Amino acid sequence: MRSEIVSQEKDSVSIKVEIEASDFSKAVNESIRRLSQSINIKGFRKGHIPRRVLELYLGKEVIYKDALDRIVPKALSQIVEDYELELATEPTVNVKEIKEGEPLNLEFALELRPEAVLPDLKDIEVEINPPQVTDEMVDEAIEELRRLHIQLLPVEGRPSRDGDTVVVNYTTTIQDEEGDRVLEEAEDVSLNLGHPNLHPQIKEALLSKEAGSHAVAELIVEEGHSDATIAGKTVHCNFEIKKIIEPILPELSEEFIAQVTGGEEKDIEGLRKALRVKIARQLENRNQLEARNKALEKLLELSNVDIPASMIDREAEVLKKRDIEAIEQKRSMSLEAYLAEQNLTVEEYERLVRERAQKALKQALVLDALAKLADVEVSSGDIDEWIARIASSQGEKIERLRSRIERDKELFRNVIDNIRLEKAVDYLMSQVTIKEAKENPASVSSEESDALSGEDNG
Structure with missing residues (x-):
């Protein structure tokens, strides 16, 4: 197989491919053999139908199409590898005149995934608020415990x-x-x-x-x-x-407090202290998540990527289909009725869907560029760790989840993508500057310092 670039623009390329005559003849003969075994023609045994009879019965076009259905994917895979292309969608292929005994000429029109241009990650700064545990938070946590044991x-x-x-x-x-x-x-x-x-x-x-x-x-x-x-x-x-x-609601008795703390605390002061520490830890985890979200928002804001309108159109159609299915499932309504309820015109909805599509595509392209910059690789250990974490959070057995993922190729690819993006964001967080907002002393509760230090002021 020989190939050459015919034309190239920013996000598209046309490539001419020439399949050797002998390779095309082999593919045609394979198609004749396959078709001979799969159809019934009166007077002929399966697998022993002459080519001339097949051509009269099916037409040459059917035989050639069967051969092309195997040749084209292989040729596409080869040029994607040879030219190191990343495709945005399935390409179109133009088959030139077919003449057996001569090379087969194909021309692929390929739409390429646009490359995102990232900023210097060290220029990104995010600000987070220090965790502040208030008396009201502790009170609400106690009430939630009571509600759980109602x-x-x-x-x-x-x-x-x-x-x-x-x-x-x-x-x-x-x-x-x-x-x-x-x-x-x-x-x-x-x-x-x-x-x-x-x-x-x-x-x-x-x-x-x-x-x-x-x-x-x-x-x-x-x-x-x-x-x-x-x-x-x-x-x-x-x-x-x-x-x-x-x-x-249960009373805040010593028996109840011992029950909800596993016997570690026996009075209200001990319970409040334990809850302050727990809430502080939760706020710290929330801050870490908030910092990641802010860093991603800043990265998206400072990154540049020119997304072709055709990509946005396709993504918008995908989102619209999901909207229709969700509205029918959750509200038992048509999209038109839902839009009327929300006082939205079809034109306004179409505009909003395109905005969502553009935002989703930009995020995907920027994160992909970030993963390349970080040179992220996903190991079997990463997959094992991810499966264990998700199984624990979902209350599912690890081996059962692993088996389900390994049986579903699409699900397995999604797992790989999720891990890759997690590691890319980890790399982002190692590069950005995180600043803590100045604390307002007047807003700190009498119990807050206990939560942060884990000690009681006595």
């Missing part, structure tokens, strides 16, 4: 109130041309009257009700609902309240 007790002698959980049987119906139609029925469903996502009409209907009573709520379905048979109609929800459950 007791749910049946209520007797009073109606339901905000914060209670009611256990109900319910039926939802809608009226159409045939009368009342049941949409859904369920028993022993728990509804938290304090939950922010509970529909206001349902909450109002279930408040101030006693066990054994009934309640009705009417909900109007959105016009853009995916089920046109109920869109814009009123759904009637009929509830039978079986029981009411009240949440009871």
Whole structure:
């Protein structure tokens, strides 16, 4: 195979490829053999169909296409390697006139990934706030511990109130041309009257009700609902309240404190001290993450990359498809209905999607350039460490996660990419300057210094 560059621009290149006549003939003969074994022609055994018969039955074009389907990918792989190209998308290929016994001429039009120009990383500065643990943070942490160990007790002698959980049987119906139609029925469903996502009409209907009573709520379905048979109609929800459950927060007793601290603390002061240290550690971790995010934002701001409109168009289509799927899955709405709800025109949405696409592409190209600058390599040890970390965070067995990743080539590539980018950002953080914002003494709580030092002032 011979190749030469025909033309080249900033982010595209055309390359002419010549396949030797003997190689093309071999590919055609292989196609004849394959096709002879795969089709049925009356009067001929599979694998023994003469070429002339195949040409009459299928046409020469089918035979040539089968041969080209194997020749073109190999030729593309070879020129990508020879010219060290990074493609932005699948190339187009122009096949010149085919004449057996003569070389096969192809011309590839390739769109290249643009190169991002990075700033001097040592010029990047990020500022973070020192961790400040306030009394209010400790108070909230204590309340969260109490909420985690809440007791749910049946209520007797009073109606339901905000914060209670009611256990109900319910039926939802809608009226159409045939009368009342049941949409859904369920028993022993728990509804938290304090939950922010509970529909206001349902909450109002279930408040101030006693066990054994009934309640009705009417909900109007959105016009853009995916089920046109109920869109814009009123759904009637009929509830039978079986029981009411009240949440009871535990007292801050010595027994409770010992329970939540694994026996390490026994009084409120010890608990507060332990929580201050824990919160300070969490804030420090948050600061490290914030510093990484700020460094990345600064890197993106100072980097330059000229992204072709065609790349942005393709990425925008991918994002739009994801939006449509997410809206249909989560809201049971069409994109058009969702845009109307958000007071967005189609033109405004298209502009926003293109902005998202451009931002996503710039980030990917800049991070790729950063990984090259850092000369990042992903070792088997890196993969083992990543799998162990993710398995721990997801509560999954390491070997099970490893097996799942190794079976899925795309997932495995994503893991490699994630590790590569993590290491690239680690390199970025080793180069940038991190400054701590000046602390405002007036804003520091009486307990803050304890959290940072891990010591009690006594």
